[in-house]
Amino acid sequence: MHRVIRILLLAALLVAGVTGCDRADQATAPSAATATNTGGSKQGDLGPPQGEPIKAVLTSPPMVPPPTGRKAPAKVIVELEVIEKEMAISEGVRYTFWTFGGTVPGSFIRVRQGDTVEFHLKNSPDSKMPHNIDLHGVTGPGGGAASSFTAPGHASRFTFKALNAGLYVYHCATAPVGMHVANGMYGLILVEPPQGLPKVDREYYVMQGDFYTVGKYREKGLQGFNMESAIDEKPTYVLFNGSEGALTGDKALQAKTGESVRLYVGNGGPNLVSSFHVIGEIFDKVWYEGGTHFQENVQTTLIPAGGAAMMEFHMEVPGSYVLVDHSIFRAFNKGAIAILKAEGPEVKEIYSGKEVDETYIGDRAQSNLAAVATAAKSASAGALSVDEQVKAGQALFAGTCSTCHQATGQGLPGVFPPLAKSDYIAKQPSEIVHVVLHGLTGPVAVNGKTYDSVMPPMNQLTDDEIANIATYVLNSWGNPGGRVQKDEVAKHRKEVHPATAPKH
Amino acid sequence: MRAILLLACLAPLAALAADPGYVRVPGGDFTTTLQYEDIRGASRVATFEMMARPVTNAEFRTFVQRYPQWRRDRVPGVFAGNGYLDHWQGSLQLSAGAQGSQPVTRVSWFAAKAYCDAQGARLPRWLEWEYAAAADGSRRDARRDAAWRDRILQWYAQPASRPLPAAGTTAANVYGVRDLHGVVWEWTDDFSSMLVTSDNRTQGDPDRNRFCGAGALSVADREQYAVLMRVALLSSLEGRDSTSTLGFRCVREVQ
Numbered sequence: 001m002h003r004v005i006r007i008l009l010l011a012a013l014l015v016a017g018v019t020g021c022d023r024a025d026q027a028t029a030p031s032a033a034t035a036t037n038t039g040g041s042k043q044g045d046l047g048p049p050q051g052e053p054i055k056a057v058l059t060s061p062p063m064v065p066p067p068t069g070r071k072a073p074a075k076v077i078v079e080l081e082v083i084e085k086e087m088a089i090s091e092g093v094r095y096t097f098w099t100f101g102g103t104v105p106g107s108f109i110r111v112r113q114g115d116t117v118e119f120h121l122k123n124s125p126d127s128k129m130p131h132n133i134d135l136h137g138v139t140g141p142g143g144g145a146a147s148s149f150t151a152p153g154h155a156s157r158f159t160f161k162a163l164n165a166g167l168y169v170y171h172c173a174t175a176p177v178g179m180h181v182a183n184g185m186y187g188l189i190l191v192e193p194p195q196g197l198p199k200v201d202r203e204y205y206v207m208q209g210d211f212y213t214v215g216k217y218r219e220k221g222l223q224g225f226n227m228e229s230a231i232d233e234k235p236t237y238v239l240f241n242g243s244e245g246a247l248t249g250d251k252a253l254q255a256k257t258g259e260s261v262r263l264y265v266g267n268g269g270p271n272l273v274s275s276f277h278v279i280g281e282i283f284d285k286v287w288y289e290g291g292t293h294f295q296e297n298v299q300t301t302l303i304p305a306g307g308a309a310m311m312e313f314h315m316e317v318p319g320s321y322v323l324v325d326h327s328i329f330r331a332f333n334k335g336a337i338a339i340l341k342a343e344g345p346e347v348k349e350i351y352s353g354k355e356v357d358e359t360y361i362g363d364r365a366q367s368n369l370a371a372v373a374t375a376a377k378s379a380s381a382g383a384l385s386v387d388e389q390v391k392a393g394q395a396l397f398a399g400t401c402s403t404c405h406q407a408t409g410q411g412l413p414g415v416f417p418p419l420a421k422s423d424y425i426a427k428q429p430s431e432i433v434h435v436v437l438h439g440l441t442g443p444v445a446v447n448g449k450t451y452d453s454v455m456p457p458m459n460q461l462t463d464d465e466i467a468n469i470a471t472y473v474l475n476s477w478g479n480p481g482g483r484v485q486k487d488e489v490a491k492h493r494k495e496v497h498p499a500t501a502p503k504h
Numbered sequence: 505m506r507a508i509l510l511l512a513c514l515a516p517l518a519a520l521a522a523d524p525g526y527v528r529v530p531g532g533d534f535t536t537t538l539q540y541e542d543i544r545g546a547s548r549v550a551t552f553e554m555m556a557r558p559v560t561n562a563e564f565r566t567f568v569q570r571y572p573q574w575r576r577d578r579v580p581g582v583f584a585g586n587g588y589l590d591h592w593q594g595s596l597q598l599s600a601g602a603q604g605s606q607p608v609t610r611v612s613w614f615a616a617k618a619y620c621d622a623q624g625a626r627l628p629r630w631l632e633w634e635y636a637a638a639a640d641g642s643r644r645d646a647r648r649d650a651a652w653r654d655r656i657l658q659w660y661a662q663p664a665s666r667p668l669p670a671a672g673t674t675a676a677n678v679y680g681v682r683d684l685h686g687v688v689w690e691w692t693d694d695f696s697s698m699l700v701t702s703d704n705r706t707q708g709d710p711d712r713n714r715f716c717g718a719g720a721l722s723v724a725d726r727e728q729y730a731v732l733m734r735v736a737l738l739s740s741l742e743g744r745d746s747t748s749t750l751g752f753r754c755v756r757e758v759q
Contacts, residue, residue, distance in 0.1 A: 126748060151737070
């Protein structure tokens with residue numbers, strides 16, 4: 001026991017020693033260390049601001065300001081105005097949004113690590129509420145909230161040094177915080193790393209938020225905020241960029257094939273976590289959580305409320321790519337949909353488009369489809385044998401029919417009638433084709449028992465397929481044998497009368 | 505007889521504006537939504553009289569005519585900041601955006617206080633205001649009613665860019681007082697002691713040094729966020745400030 005402890009102690013000392021060496025290395029050779037560790041805020045101060053103060057370029061979503069392109073820390077002046085305004089949340093539905101800069105999400109702010117940011121928060125004279133701002137990129141209590149509490153018609157100022165690189169959410173933190181956020185008071189601030197971000201062809205700004213209205217989803221007119229459903233976390237709308245259709249149709253994001261695209265995606269909340277996904281694309285890189293490191297080859301990335309992520313992908317194939325919260329009811333029933341439209345020539349070797357449109361007969365048939373192929377080949381050569389038909393029919397039966405009638409043809413007692421040794425089939429063999437094509441509804445007596453259920457028409461099957469299935473059934477499980485040709489199926493197909501239980 | 509003469513002399517002063525009508529608000533025990541450090545449980549509110557509606561532009565113009573030191577071109581900056589009455593067309597002229605019947609807004613606390621002083625009245629204390637505003641058309645305390653809270657929130661949801669309604673047009677509450685909700689914010693006499701921490705997320709860890717005595721408060725009842733928002737607005741202001749949706753009314757004590 002003692003020995004173990006001694007060994008552990010030794011190990012701990014060793015680790016401590018190694019760590020010490022690492023630190024020394026980092027100080028002398030930062031480039032080698034940055035791959036794993038940037039040093040955080042402790043090494044984020046890149047010295048006093050240099051040159052004349054710069055006025056930050058702010059952009060409305062979905063646009064992103066250009067890279068700062070600076071090599072030294074600067075003093076950057078950000079002026080952001082809070083505006084309370086009525087806007088469309090959906091077609092014919094109005095909502096009073098509280099905004100940073102007149103848009104939801106608020107203006108995109110872009111600075112560089114080490115910059116000294118002089119922040120001016122103005123609250124429009126037309127505002128009814130006091131507001132403030134908490135930037136997650138600020139090092140200091142409240143993220144600026146207490147220093148920026150601003151009455152309508154007033155402006156306040158505070159200054160911070162951006163010590164940590166990354167993509168950060170900002171939001172209003174005035175009581176009740178949840179209501180201010182739910183009304184659209186959030187946005188993103190990007191703090192570029194000193195070396196900047198890798199160059200891409202397009203950059204876009206998208207932010208998810210959940211909204212709580214008194215009226216139901218798409219109920220027309222001016223809708224008020226519903227505190228009850230906000231507390232219950234049951235949103236009426238889940239949206240990208242503050243309204244249904246903000247990024248679809250004419251307002252869809254644009255790109256060309258051959259271009260690389262970077263999305264800056266935030267989640268304002270107030271409540272929901274986003275499972276962000278782009279249908280038809282795989283993120284080549286995701287700077288998960290908006291941090292320093294990236295993951296590669298990602299399908300769906302989680303963006304927490306009050307969090308953000310950057311993702312990059314290369315456009316190969318033209319078409320419409322749908323941005324969704326893959327908590328998928330939010331996408332199709334609450335509005336969380338945006339479109340990225342890629343233009344360019346088709347690239348058939350990467351994505352063919354629709355090559356075949358045929359019935360999928362189920363995975364149980366997969367291994368036996370060879371028999372179907374053989375039968376099809378013989379049929380086209382005019383030399384299809386009964387045996388080939390039976391084998392192909394067996395494979396098709398396993399895919400389409402066996403779910404109910406069972407692979408043994410026994411059916412399920414009281415529910416699905418048996419096909420094995422069936423007096424129903426023996427009486428009138430061609431009835432098989434009719435039932436497969438048109439279905440069968442209502443009571444039917446088979447082998448002395450009455451079955452009263454519904455078989456849907458299987459007319460998606462081809463004449464060949466039905467002929468093979470019928471031949472297989474006729475030649476199996478003690479049935480009378482025989483053969484069905486595809487011409488016979490074609491004849492039955494033309495009959496329009498609906499399937500009901502035949503009279504006996 | 506002398507007393508009557510004296511009253512007659514004062515009469516022109518009282519008629520300074522068309523009397524909005526004070527209504528009697530009978531006193532009672534009342535538990536405020538705010539959590540004062542030195543008040544626990546219900547407080548006694550003495551009977552007072554309150555203006556049935558907020559002071560209007562027309563009334564405030566009459567006041568400014570009589571007391572020109574409160575004209576926007578003469579008032580010292582320490583008593584009224586930049587936005588003071590700047591929606592009026594001139595120092596004494598109203599405009600389409602500031603009609604006589606609408607509640608006066610863009611008034612500083614100092615100006616509102618001076619107006620009430622000139623009336624022989626004063627601004628309501630927060631407790632009095634909250635007490636009167638807790639009532640609806642049939643109850644003296646409707647605060648537990650979710651519908652009452654929703655009506656208050658509906659006003660919050662309307663942008664301030666919409667024109668204000670004429671004063672006195674909303675339904676009267678059980679005391680006969682109108683417009684306490686749904687028209688304008690209102691100054692209170694003791695607004696400056698309402699030091700709600702501007703970052704309310706530090707609940708349970710308030711900056712104790714900032715508060716002393718009655719000033720230290722937070723919201724006891726989380727359901728009453730509608731009240732909290734009114735307090736937040738007042739606490740964001742200084743006495744010289746004004747906004748486009750902030751007005752006032754006066755109260756009188758009952759001898």
